[in-house]
Amino acid sequence: MASVGTTSCVVTGGARGIGRAIAERMVARGHRVVVTDVSEAVTATAEEIGAAGLVHDVRDPDAHRAVAAEAARHAPLAAWFNNAGVGDDGTLVALTDEQVRRLVEVNLLGTMWGTRAALDAFGPAGGDVVNVASLAGLTPAPGYSV
Numbered sequence: 001m002a003s004v005g006t007t008s009c010v011v012t013g014g015a016r017g018i019g020r021a022i023a024e025r026m027v028a029r030g031h032r033v034v035v036t037d038v039s040e041a042v043t044a045t046a047e048e049i050g051a052a053g054l055v056h057d058v059r060d061p062d063a064h065r066a067v068a069a070e071a072a073r074h075a076p077l078a079a080w081f082n083n084a085g086v087g088d089d090g091t092l093v094a095l096t097d098e099q100v101r102r103l104v105e106v107n108l109l110g111t112m113w114g115t116r117a118a119l120d121a122f123g124p125a126g127g128d129v130v131n132v133a134s135l136a137g138l139t140p141a142p143g144y145s146v
């Protein structure tokens with residue numbers, strides 16, 4: 001990662017949980033952090049941890065570009081954490097259309113839109129993309145069909 005104190009990073013789905021913990025760690029390391037989430041709770045989280053907060057739905061490709069631009073306003077963008085995710089479990093037969101669509105749009109496409117925005121925004125020095133995923137992304141897991 002580029003030198004501490006001079007770079008920014010984005011953490012999606014960071015209003016709580018693992019994303020919040022990542023954002024706190026990156027703030028502690030001196031990065032300018034933009035934490036985003038579909039939940040408006042992200043505003044309070046950002047204030048508590050010393051980051052900038054944006055309400056952002058990772059299903060929206062254009063919104064990612066706006067987030068990248070906001071991060072670049074703070075400092076050159078050097079890292080992007082695709083952390084936002086949903087974890088509806090169940091068989092494909094049991095899940096509703098809406099659940100299947102949300103799982104794919106958030107966990108898969110949201111990661112792609114974020115990665116694309118990050119790659120587009122990184123400077124000549126490049127940057128790091130970190131995808132937070134489930135074991136179900138590595139191997140078939142009973143009960144996690146999608």
Ligand SMILES: NC(=O)c1ccc[n+]([C@@H]2O[C@H](COP(=O)([O-])OP(=O)(O)OC[C@H]3O[C@@H](n4cnc5c(N)ncnc54)[C@H](O)[C@@H]3O)[C@@H](O)[C@H]2O)c1
Nearest residue numbers: 013015016017018019037038039057058083084085133134
């Ligand atoms: N905790 C676990 O055991 C576990 C296991 C497997 C995978 N994961 C993955 O790790 C990541 C973080 O998990 P967590 O345990 O902190 O979950 P969490 O539910 O506490 O946090 C996920 C965050 O993502 C946000 N989010 C959901 N949909 C979104 C959207 N469309 N746009 C933007 N933000 C959205 C939620 O509002 C929430 O704040 C997720 O990608 C999850 O799938 C976690």
